[in-house]
Amino acid sequence: MNDKTEVNDIDRSLHEEKNVEKHRYQSAKGLTPEVIKEISREKDEPEWMLKFRLKALKIYKNKEVPTWGADISDLDMDNIITYVRPDADLQSDWDQVPEEIKDTFDALGIPEAEKESLAGVGAQYDSEVVYHNLKEEMVEQGVIYMDMENAVKQHEDLVKQHFMKLITPNDHKFSALHGAVWSGGSFVYVPAGVDVNIPLQSYFRQNAPGSGQFEHTLIILEEGANAHFIEGCSAPKYSVNNLHAGAVELFINKGAKLRYSTIENWSRNMYNLNTKRALVEEDGVIEWVSGSFGSKVSMLYPMSILKGARARAEFTGVTFAAEGQYLDTGAQVIHDAPDTTSTVNSRSIAKDGGHAYYRGLLKATKNAHGAKASVSCESLMLDNESKSDTLPIMKLQTDDIDVGHEAKVGRISEEAVFYLMSRGISEEEAKAMIVRGFVEPIASELPLEYAVELNNLINLELEGTIG
Amino acid sequence: MYNKKLVDNLTTGQSKLLSSRRRESFDLFKNLTQGDYKRINLIDYQFPEYSPYNKEYLKDKKGQDELLIKRMTDNLNNEEEILNYLDQFKDKKVEKGNQGLDPKYLAMAEAFYNTGLFIKVPKNVELKLPVEIFYELDQENPVLIDNNLIVAEENSRLTVVIDYRMQDQNLEAFHNGLTRVIVKDNAVLNIVKVQRFNNQSDNFDSNISLVSNQGELNWIPIELGGRNSVTNNENTLMNDGSRASISSVYFADGDRKMDLGFKMNHQGRHSSSEIESKGVLKDRAQKVFRGDLYFQKGASQANGSEKEEVLLLDKTVNSDSIPALFSEEDNVEGEHAVSAGQIDEQRLFYLMSRGLTKAEAKQLMVEAAFNPIFDKIPLNDLKGSVINDVKTRIRS
Numbered sequence: 001m002n003d004k005t006e007v008n009d010i011d012r013s014l015h016e017e018k019n020v021e022k023h024r025y026q027s028a029k030g031l032t033p034e035v036i037k038e039i040s041r042e043k044d045e046p047e048w049m050l051k052f053r054l055k056a057l058k059i060y061k062n063k064e065v066p067t068w069g070a071d072i073s074d075l076d077m078d079n080i081i082t083y084v085r086p087d088a089d090l091q092s093d094w095d096q097v098p099e100e101i102k103d104t105f106d107a108l109g110i111p112e113a114e115k116e117s118l119a120g121v122g123a124q125y126d127s128e129v130v131y132h133n134l135k136e137e138m139v140e141q142g143v144i145y146m147d148m149e150n151a152v153k154q155h156e157d158l159v160k161q162h163f164m165k166l167i168t169p170n171d172h173k174f175s176a177l178h179g180a181v182w183s184g185g186s187f188v189y190v191p192a193g194v195d196v197n198i199p200l201q202s203y204f205r206q207n208a209p210g211s212g213q214f215e216h217t218l219i220i221l222e223e224g225a226n227a228h229f230i231e232g233c234s235a236p237k238y239s240v241n242n243l244h245a246g247a248v249e250l251f252i253n254k255g256a257k258l259r260y261s262t263i264e265n266w267s268r269n270m271y272n273l274n275t276k277r278a279l280v281e282e283d284g285v286i287e288w289v290s291g292s293f294g295s296k297v298s299m300l301y302p303m304s305i306l307k308g309a310r311a312r313a314e315f316t317g318v319t320f321a322a323e324g325q326y327l328d329t330g331a332q333v334i335h336d337a338p339d340t341t342s343t344v345n346s347r348s349i350a351k352d353g354g355h356a357y358y359r360g361l362l363k364a365t366k367n368a369h370g371a372k373a374s375v376s377c378e379s380l381m382l383d384n385e386s387k388s389d390t391l392p393i394m395k396l397q398t399d400d401i402d403v404g405h406e407a408k409v410g411r412i413s414e415e416a417v418f419y420l421m422s423r424g425i426s427e428e429e430a431k432a433m434i435v436r437g438f439v440e441p442i443a444s445e446l447p448l449e450y451a452v453e454l455n456n457l458i459n460l461e462l463e464g465t466i467g
Numbered sequence: 468m469y470n471k472k473l474v475d476n477l478t479t480g481q482s483k484l485l486s487s488r489r490r491e492s493f494d495l496f497k498n499l500t501q502g503d504y505k506r507i508n509l510i511d512y513q514f515p516e517y518s519p520y521n522k523e524y525l526k527d528k529k530g531q532d533e534l535l536i537k538r539m540t541d542n543l544n545n546e547e548e549i550l551n552y553l554d555q556f557k558d559k560k561v562e563k564g565n566q567g568l569d570p571k572y573l574a575m576a577e578a579f580y581n582t583g584l585f586i587k588v589p590k591n592v593e594l595k596l597p598v599e600i601f602y603e604l605d606q607e608n609p610v611l612i613d614n615n616l617i618v619a620e621e622n623s624r625l626t627v628v629i630d631y632r633m634q635d636q637n638l639e640a641f642h643n644g645l646t647r648v649i650v651k652d653n654a655v656l657n658i659v660k661v662q663r664f665n666n667q668s669d670n671f672d673s674n675i676s677l678v679s680n681q682g683e684l685n686w687i688p689i690e691l692g693g694r695n696s697v698t699n700n701e702n703t704l705m706n707d708g709s710r711a712s713i714s715s716v717y718f719a720d721g722d723r724k725m726d727l728g729f730k731m732n733h734q735g736r737h738s739s740s741e742i743e744s745k746g747v748l749k750d751r752a753q754k755v756f757r758g759d760l761y762f763q764k765g766a767s768q769a770n771g772s773e774k775e776e777v778l779l780l781d782k783t784v785n786s787d788s789i790p791a792l793f794s795e796e797d798n799v800e801g802e803h804a805v806s807a808g809q810i811d812e813q814r815l816f817y818l819m820s821r822g823l824t825k826a827e828a829k830q831l832m833v834e835a836a837f838n839p840i841f842d843k844i845p846l847n848d849l850k851g852s853v854i855n856d857v858k859t860r861i862r863s
Contacts, residue, residue, distance in 0.1 A: 366782070381797035384764060390792040396807055397786075399779035405805040407790070409762075411797040 031077070033057060036180055043149055043183070046156060056169035056179025063173040069328050069359070070297040075271050077177075080243050124184045124204045124215055138196060144189035145200055148216050151187035158189065162218055166249040166277045166305075174245045174273045178214050185215035185246065190225035190256075199228040199261075204246075217248040221256035221284075228259040241296070243271045250278035250286065254308065257285040261446065266294035268324055274300050282308030282337075289445045290317040292329050301359065303332035306340035306371075313342040318442040321354030321386070330360035330392070331375075335368035335401075344375040347439055350386035360392040362403065369400040377407040380438055469496070469579055473517055477579065482546045485539065488553070492577035495570070502569035506755045506787055507724040509695050512669075515641045518610040520581045526599035533592045534625075539583035539614050549585050552618055552649055555677060567645065567673035568699035568728065576645035576673065580614035583645075587618040588625040588654075597626035597659075597845045604633045604640040604668070615646040619654035619682070626657040626845055631692075633665055640668040648676035650684045650709075657685045659844055661853060664692035666721050674700040678709040680735075687843045690717040690725060691856060701730035704738035704769070714840045715744040719752035720860050728757040729773075733766040733799070742773040745836045748784040749861070755787040758803060764795040773803035778810055778836065780829070830861045 036057055040050040065072060124147075134145040144155065152159050169179035186202040204215055221227060231248075244266060252258050258278070266272055272295040278286040286304050304313035315331035333342040348356035358377045379388040390407045412434050420430035436443075443451050474493045478486035503510045525536065537543055567573030582602065588594060602611050611631070619625050633640060642664070650656050664670055670693035678684050690696055702711040711731060719725050731740035742758050760771040777786055790803040810832050818828035837857065844850040 369782070379792075379794070381794060384767070384795070384797045386797065388792075388794045390790075390803075392790065394786075394788040394805060394807065396779065396784075396788075398782050399784055399809050400782065401779070401808055403805070403807040405788070405790070405803075407792055407803050409792050409794045409801040410799060 059169045060176035142191040148185040178247045182214045182216045185217045188219040192222040193224045196227040201230040203232045213244045215246045220251045223254045225256045231262045246274045248276040252280045252284040255283045259287040261289040263291045270295040272298040276302040280311040285312045288315045292319045298327045300329045305334045309337045315344045316445045317346045319348040321350045321356040323352040326355045328357040330358045332361040335364040335371040339370040342373045346377045348379045350388045351382035353385040355387040357389045363395040371401045375405040379409040482543045484546045496574035499571040501571040520608045535587040537585045580612045583614035585616045588623040590620040591622045593624040601630040609640045611642045613644045618649045619656040621651045622653045624655045628659045631662045636665045643671040646674045650678045650682035652680040655683045659687040661689045670696040672698040676702045680706040681708040683710040686713045697726045699728040703732045706735040709735045709738040712741040716840045717746040720749035724753045726755040730759040732761045733769040738769045740771040744775045746777040749780040751783045753785040758790045762794040762796045762799045767798040770800040775805045777807045
């Protein structure tokens with residue numbers, strides 16, 4: 001009677017396969033100015049970057065761990081290895097990448113995807129990028145897609161002008177940490193009017209146990225440019241806790257449009273404390289597509305700052321919290337210019353004791369007259385071991401705006417199941433249809449291979465009797 | 468100030484058990500740090516000097532013979548009964564819904580209350596007429612600290628109206644109140660609270676309730692006044708079919724600041740709750756709306772809804788909304804919705820095309836939003852004067 005629909009977890013074996021740990025250089029555990037200097041020397045960085053790192057380290061030491069949100073007391077910051085250089089140099093020919101690392105990315109489907117549908121690919125293994133490639137026609141149009149380390153040297157002015165200007169070390173403890181120890185990540189520059197019509201993809205893989213990954217992604221779209229960037233993350237599971245504190249800074253100039261898709265599938269011992277921000281100028285568009293499935297703890301709230309008139313932000317996210325997971329995610333939108341618009345659409349599923357938390361912010365400043373915003377959050381609970389919370393904060397500082405918000409929580413509607421059954425569909429299939437329907441608005445926004453991954457995730461098993 | 472000496476003074480002539488409860492609360496008060504209300508910039512608030520409240524605050528009790536009404540400050544012979552009721556709030560199970568607006572304010576009210584009533588409607592008694600309480604602050608009585616306990620016993624029915632008001636527009640007054648409510652099986656209790664202080668006065672108010680099997684509690688909080696007004700209304704729906712509703716109206720103009728919290732804590736199966744809030748902000752007013760729906764484990768088939776609609780009349784207003792939905796139980800239905808914006812241009816235009824001025828049209832729209840809730844005020848005089856107050860202030 002009244003059996004619960006069983007939703008299976010994704011088969012994690014693929015993502016959690018670990019390789020023998022091989023690296024050329026590994027920084028000492030813990031955080032001291034010496035470690036920072038060592039990382040900087042290893043990377044052969046310009047002086048200003050080292051200064052910046054040391055300044056950020058100071059801020060990090062003085063900042064408190066946030067008291068709200070997740071309990072991160074399990075995370076032993078002093079014992080996280082901040083920098084691991086894999087035993088490989090950066091390659092742009094896939095065959096040159098060491099066998100082991102290549103196998104890992106092959107298993108994840110990266111080069112295959114590149115052949116088929118990507119304009120460029122970057123792959124990061126531990127702290128360093130091991131592979132980066134961009135299609136020739138894109139290079140010809142002046143598109144830059146390279147790893148952050150090389151960008152710091154080769155496009156120093158551009159990087160210096162934007163690097164950690166949107167997310168500063170002063171923002172919170174983990175942005176300060178990021179500023180001090182960042183390593184790897186991708187740099188994308190799209191010149192005015194250029195349309196990168198096929199997606200660019202970076203894949204982050206963390207292999208070393210007890211380490212941290214702190215990649216920095218910087219994307220600059222000049223006037224009227226158009227791009228789609230895909231970020232994927234995974235790591236094998238070790239018994240020690242790993243930390244991911246990356247930073248993503250997106251600069252979207254006049255009339256430019258960026259879609260930023262993320263599928264985060266870290267293993268279940270990962271603390272994912274990532275910071276993402278987009279600054280959108282006049283008529284610019286940012287579209288976030290975000291799937292959070294992995295990690296032990298996530299605290300992730302991508303922010304869109306709509307700074308130019310008529311700028312637009314869209315956020316489409318799905319969070320799936322299963323056993324042992326606390327996923328605290330949500331979108332932040334700041335309307336700081338006239339006639340800006342935003343749409344936030346979030347779906348979360350909690351099962352087997354998982355805890356899904358939507359925490360969002362919508363702010364309209366004095367400049368935001370004529371702004372329109374809508375926020376919609378829906379949560380589905382698959383059993384009563386799990387928890388689901390919603391906390392969308394709204395802060396309005398002007399009158400001429402139109403803001404709407406809706407949230408719902410509940411389980412699969414028995415009436416809907418009954419209706420479908422009366423139409424000749426089995427109970428199991430009916431429930432499966434409802435769950436698939438629940439995430440459909442998000443699934444349809446994902447690139448095909450990720451939509452397939454999501455579908456696997458919501459692979460409903462036939463179980464239960466008619467209640 | 469608020470020290471031991473004052474407690475000693477206040478307990479002189481008061482019955483024993485209630486006196487010792489005052490002292491316990493004082494011990495708590497001493498050691499607590501005061502919370503801040505950062506969103507309305509109310510930080511390190513200093514309580515003004517204590518002053519007694521010596522006026523009559525209960526309207527004559529015609530047709531209320533069956534009702535038990537006592538002043539909490541008197542020497543009572545039924546104090547054990549009161550203590551027993553108060554102890555029900557200490558139950559571990561209801562702790563989540565027993566916080567008041569801030570532990571310090573709560574302890575302050577319980578240690579230093581200068582007024583307050585114990586009202587009990589006995590089992591199976593149904594009162595047709597509402598109980599009317601009015602606290603009117605003036606130069607001689609500028610501090611009001613009321614500690615009320617309202618109990619609706621099994622199968623009873625009662626409506627209580629509490630009006631907080633003042634005539635003097637220059638008076639700097641202070642109110643910190645606590646109203647505890649118990650609704651027993653099958654009882655229905657309605658509580659209307661109207662707050663119309665001037666813009667020099669500060670208002671703090673905690674309302675805490677426990678609702679039993681099939682009991683029903685309906686709050687009608689109408690917040691129109693104060694320089695700073697911080698209120699909290701939290702309800703624990705303890706058992707099968709417990710119900711609670713809040714129909715709230717707020718209107719803030721000038722430089723008024725409001726921080727309003729509403730909480731529904733679902734514990735019982737089939738418990739249901741509804742929060743409906745209609746607000747208008749004008750001039751440089753600031754407001755924070757906090758609405759929490761908790762579904763605790765075991766509250767299966769509970770449903771809760773929360774809806775806030777706020778009209779923003781000026782560019783300089785500040786409106787924060789923090790609706791929260793916390794769920795530990797899958798078999799529930801919870802939803803919340805917020806809408807914020809200006810008066811619909813088309814409707815305004817339509818009314819103006821019918822010969823109304825813009826100000827009149829605006830006023831009519833505000834009335835249309837508020838009236839369904841004002842209609843729940845059972846006293847015509849009070850309702851009329853509330854509607855009038857809003858009218859005048861919308862136009863100015």
